[in-house]
Amino acid sequence: MPGVTRSKACQCCKRRKIKCDENWPTCSPCKRTKRECPGPSTVVKFVHDAQAHSTSDSDQDSCSSEITAVGPNTVSLHMRKIVHRQGGSYSSFRIRSTTPRISTRPKLTTLSDRIAARLVSHLDRSQEYGITLRLGYLPFLPQRIPHSACLRDCVALFCAAWSNYRGRWQAGRVVTMSNYSKALRTLRNTLRGDQALSVETLAAMTLLERTEALFDWGQERCSAVHAHGIGHLITKKGYVDMNDELDIELAKENRGLLLGYWATECGKSFAGDAKIIDAPEANIDGGEFWGIDELKPYLESALSITGGSYGSWTQWLQDAEGIQQDPFGSEMLDRATSLRPQLSHAAAETKQCLESLMESTLDLGTLTKEDDPDSASGKSYGFKTAALAQLFNGLLMLRLVSLRISYDLSVIYGSPDTELYSEYQEVCGNAWMCISYLRKLDISVSAAFLGPYSACIEASSEKEMDSLQSIIKTMDSYLDRDLVGTEDPAHTTLESENIYAFQSLGIE
Incomplete structure (x- = not known):
């Protein structure tokens, strides 16, 4: 049979089975763990002798009930105390809320x-x-x-x-x-x-x-x-x-x-x-999406250009492929004659839109040009929102592809246009200046932006290719992809992401 309790250690220390220094009102262990110390435990133990008592009306146990507020929260303590006729007593209590519990949403009852x-x-x-x-x-x-x-x-x-x-x-x-x-x-x-x-x-x-x-x-x-x-x-x-x-x-x-x-x-x-x-097209009135209400006129123009390009995009690629297979056939010569002015118009229209957008965003501070020692040009672009970066990359890609197809046509027909190629290299340089921003985005977002860069590889410098491969290796490491035996990880990733080149024009 256990002896009489002599320790006055608090209940927290007893539950944790550690020594209590009984330094009241808050013992040291409770103070270190930032607990509310309940104070010393009682050493008195009430034992009922189990003797039979008469149950006459005069000998009935007395019972009292009261509600005691506990703490500043909306919780009350419902206490019930029972006193025996010979002086023994015990109490029972139940914690209850003072306010009814109101559900903020309906109960989810179905799988849907x-x-x-x-x-x-x-x-x-x-x-x-x-x-x-x-x-x-x-x-x-x-x-x-x-x-x-x-x-x-x-x-x-x-x-x-x-x-x-x-x-x-x-x-x-x-x-x-x-x-x-x-x-x-x-x-x-x-x-x-x-x-x-x-x-x-x-x-x-x-x-x-x-x-x-x-x-x-x-x-x-x-x-x-x-x-x-x-x-x-x-x-x-x-x-x-x-x-x-x-x-x-x-x-x-x-x-x-x-x-x-x-x-x-x-x-x-x-x-x-x-x-x-x-x-x-996308709702350009949604300032929360774009985050730049002042750019609405420029966004209207940009979205109109990118949206209108969809009607011609597929046909351009099909015509370019057909011309490459049979450049001097009568049908292909006619196609090349009609395709060149379309591409020139698209490149000029996109250039004008990009210049206006860049000028306005730089003035507003939503697009910044920062010093970047890791960039081949020593500069890099910073965007206020990912949506603006997507629009900017879509316009760059539209101009890039139209210039590239125009230059390839000039090469096929024996008169390479060096001015077109220089303009193509300039656009590639602007695209590479976005690489630093891609590093700051989520991995899945960076991957979505990689598609257009497959068209920039030919005009890239060694430093630009190193930057691109660094991003790809970071993505591979994060996603635990095994590239052992892959000769060119940049080529592999860009090839798998080529479909994003078409999606980058979609400003959802």
């Missing part, structure tokens, strides 16, 4: 509700602004999830892959995740049903492609397979519903992917389908 809440949580806590920069349709998905099982499962996959990316968990490829196979099964079943041509199904297919592109780095991607499926669905579905914001955002997202795919994989068979994905 929980997945939608998870997506909203990711968007609210997201610091990787660039990830959502190309995914303007994400805010419209939570309310559409209950209407589509395939969209629900694709969003669940996206959230799981995003969590793995944030935590840098070694979870393997996206295609090996259990969510991936489930998303494919529900998507297959949906495509066989009545919802095959719905906007929600298109959103699920688009999000599935983006999930692989963003979070499955270093692996052989299935961009062409995804693009073929998305293009087929869009062709069957028809034109964009201008009253549906989700449909409009999906058209903006898929435009770059499909134009690149149609130009490189499908030849002329899909050239006329580009009009199907015509949609309004």
Whole structure:
């Protein structure tokens, strides 16, 4: 039988099984751990003798009840004290809130509700602004999830892959995740049903492609397979519903992917389908997105140029490829004659827009030119927002490609235009000045901006190539990609990211 308690150590020290110095009112261990010391423990132990007592009305135990406020918080202590007739007593209490508990949101009872809440949580806590920069349709998905099982499962996959990316968990490829196979099964079943041509199904297919592109780095991607499926669905579905914001955002997202795919994989068979994905340009009134209200006139001009280029982009590439294969055929000579003025007009228009945009942004301080010892020119650009950087890079690339195709045509027909090549090198120099800004962005954002730089490699200096390879190696290290045996990591990454060259013109 245990003896009488003699230690007055506080209950915190007793629970932790450490020595209490009994330095009241706060003992030293509690003071070090910043705990509220409960004070000395009692050494008195009440023992009931278990003797029988009469239960007459005069001998009934007395009972009192009271409510005692505890602390400044909205919590009260409901105390109940019972006193026996021979002097013994005991007490019981229950802590309760003084105010009713009010839920701030409805209870999530369905799987769709929980997945939608998870997506909203990711968007609210997201610091990787660039990830959502190309995914303007994400805010419209939570309310559409209950209407589509395939969209629900694709969003669940996206959230799981995003969590793995944030935590840098070694979870393997996206295609090996259990969510991936489930998303494919529900998507297959949906495509066989009545919802095959719905906007929600298109959103699920688009999000599935983006999930692989963003979070499955270093692996052989299935961009062409995804693009073929998305293009087929869009062709069957028809034109964009201008009253549906989700449909409009999906058209903006898929435009770059499909134009690149149609130009490189499908030849002329899909050239006329580009009009199907015509949609309004980005909302330039959204100051929160651009962060620069004073630039609205310049943004209108820039977005008009980049948006209008989509109608000609695919045809330019097809004509250039045909001319290269048979430059002196009668049909190709006619194409070259009509193509040259189009390219010259695009280059001149883009140059004027870029100069106006640079002048205004430099004056406002939203674009800065800083000293950079790591840059080949000793200078680098800094942007206020990633959206402005995307627009700037898109315009640079449009001018770069039009100049490059024009110069190649002059070489093919035996009269190399050195002035065009000098202008091309100048544009490449401006593009390389953005490299330092890319280093400051999230890895996935930096990768999205790499596409246009594949057209700059020929005009790059050794220092510029070192800067580009440094970024790529940093990305590879962060994403744990194995480049052992790869002769040129820059070539490998840029080749895998070539599709972004088309998407960089899309200012979502």
